[in-house]
Amino acid sequence: AIKIAIDMEKEGLLTKEEAILKVKPEKLDQLLHKQLDEKAKKENKAIAKGLPASPGAAVGKAVFTAEKAKELWEANNEKLILVRTETSPEDIEGMNAAQGILTARGGMTSHAAVVARGMGKCCVAGAGDISVKEKEGLFSVGNLKIKEGDWISLDGSTGEVFSGQIPLVEPEMHGDFETLMEWADSFRKLKVKTNSDTPKDAKIALDFGAEGIGLVRTEHMFFEGDRIKAVREMILAESLEGRKTALAKLLPFQKQDFAGIFGVMDKLPVVIRLLDPPLHEFLPKEEKDMKELATEIGISVEKIREIA
Structure with missing residues (x-):
């Protein structure tokens, strides 16, 4: 065209x-x-359809937990699709290991959609026709069952989900x-700015011609490792002193990231939204994760359930 x-x-x-x-x-x-090959796509019928939450395409083996995705990717560099009912911050390492993400619930602004777009990964969200059973390691669509290790293909530009491997077409910038x-x-x-929350994202956006950052969502700086632990401590703190202690842990991370972002953007404008962490994005949903967090911070599981 x-x-x-x-x-x-x-x-x-x-x-x-x-x-x-x-x-x-x-x-x-x-x-x-990347896109799915159009000819091969026409020869296959989509088994489900969700929202085109993050463009592109991905082909990989279905995997149902972030831990498994990380394990398989680190061990064998396997091509994987992380399939979840919905994602949460605990899934970040699995999302990073996967080629694409598929969720049964969630919209265009869900955790899966926002994080996938930030990572530049394909995502189909809110595919309501699929029933995901993480513990059993499968999802079903009608009578069809896709088990862990079965190949699936995602079209993040249309929201279509296919069984099996459809060839990928590499992007051609000419x-x-x-x-x-x-x-x-x-x-x-109009000027075109980007949403970027890390120096890495800022650099990618700048290379694509962004003329500044329209929104730095500071809470998105804290999805990984020790960072998310400190945010959770802040959310769950029962006193002002406890909250200040947790915030002090976040300060070095923020300083480092802001310095990186300002360095990349040079003199271009950067708009920053102060810390506004949505509870559903930062607190765990799974019982085992709640117990682990409760032990780590020294509060009851009931307290976490109450706030989450």
Whole structure:
């Protein structure tokens, strides 16, 4: 579509502005992310459909816990799809290990969707037709059962889920894309900023032409390792002193990340939202995770249940 539009402009059949309008935004996604092979896709019927929460495509073996995903990826560098009823911060390492994420519940602003987009990973969220049974290591759609280790393919641009392996097509960034973007820059009235929460994300956005950061969600700096433990301590603190102690642990992390973000963005504008942690994103949902956190912080499981 992009090549046709540019060729028509060269032949005088379209103006630059008309050529830009001929290209649908989703076509640009195909140049930025892996896609499922269209011919092979047509030969397969989708087994389920959810929301196209993060564009691109992913093919991998179904895995149902973050721990298993991390284990298989570190041991054998396996291609995996993390399948969950819904994700939570405990799943972050599994999401990082997976090629893509599939959830039965959740919307475009769910934890899975937001984190996947930040990671640049394919995600299909809210696929209500699937029933996920993490403990049994399978999900079902009607009479079909997909077990751990079975291959599935995700189309994050359409929300479709397929059984088996569909070939992937690598993105092709070529001169026509750059030409179209330069034309678009000459006509647009708005500046394009990004949502970035880490120096790494900021650098990627800058490379894609972002003119600053429209929102740094400071709570998204704390999804990993010791960081999330400190946030949980802050949320669950029963006194002002306890909250201050937890916040003091977060300060070095924030300083480091802000310095990195400002360094990447140089003199471009950066808008920061102060700490506003949604409880459902930071507190554990699984009983075993609640017990582990309760022991670590020294409070009762009941207290965590009450707040979560």
